[in-house]
Amino acid sequence: MPELAALGGFDAKGPACFLLEIDGRRLLLDLGQGPDGGRRPDLEGVGPVDAILVSHGHGDHVGALDLVERLGNPPIHATAPVRALAADPRLRDAHDLPRDGMVAGVRIETGRAGHAPGAVWMRLGGPGGLLYSGDFAAASRLFPVDPMRHAQVAVLDCSYGVLPEALDSQTRALLAAIGAGPCLLPAPPAGRGLELALACLEAGPSVRLCDQTRHTAEVLRGFGDWLTPPGAKALERLLHHAGPLDPEGPLADVMIAGGPNCGSGAAQVLGPRAIAAGVPLIFTGHLSQGSPAAGWVAEGRARRMGWNVHPDRATLSRALEQVRPTRALAGFAPPDRRRAVAAAFPGIRWSDDGRIAW
């Protein structure tokens, strides 16, 4: 009888970590840290697992891979773009996560999930098994999405609960707020940073990219299958037109800086400089507890505007129509959002304790 247990990522934004026992095997789905307060999954009593499958390379999904020894040093599997962009050698040297194949004796099928470079959803154990969405989003101008497959049980990214806003209206609002610049937009270099840059470039304002964000764009050029065709062309234009962003240089143009909460990367240096100079600073992601971003927004010195990299209500509804699960777990959602999802989609038995056995 298959069994799923959330070791993280239930009733909280993260860290993503789910243990799936199926066909006599034990698979760990992601092993993240944070995003709030550096929280790590509870591995107490978990014991050895047969493999770790990584949905994408964000810290809240891979940041605790240093704990692999406590899990018997199992093989780690990740897609090619995730491996190519990884700083952690454990991830860089990981095995492939197949499109359709066997891992540790279990059938694994994956599809592109939008959201970030090389991000996938995965179905484990065929239609009677589990669909794990990882983080997913509606197709963007850069990252394509493959329809999910039917599975009896689903773990779905419900980070936003049942948010009605779609990315189109958010994009218009953000571009209006940016105007002609200057403006600082901190963002994860592997994901939203490039999408923000493309939207700005198409709308008119000059864009500068920090080295980390530019590096992501350069690596992604080698993975055309993981980009929309217009997105691949737009990426070339971006690399041609975007200027460099020196953290110590002038505060000019729309500045796309790695480090979503100004606690790391170029944004760590540029954030305080923008605040001191009165240059508009707009955050577009999760404000991690205790981060400079959370503090400045609370004090009214910076803004937080929406930019969906997780499913809005319509996208979540579409995923549920594709997967048609009988039981599901609302992942990465605090209790109020988890309950809102369960209320909005009542035909499904939603887990209220982070576990499902079937």
Ligand SMILES: [Zn+2]
């Ligand atoms: Zn993510």
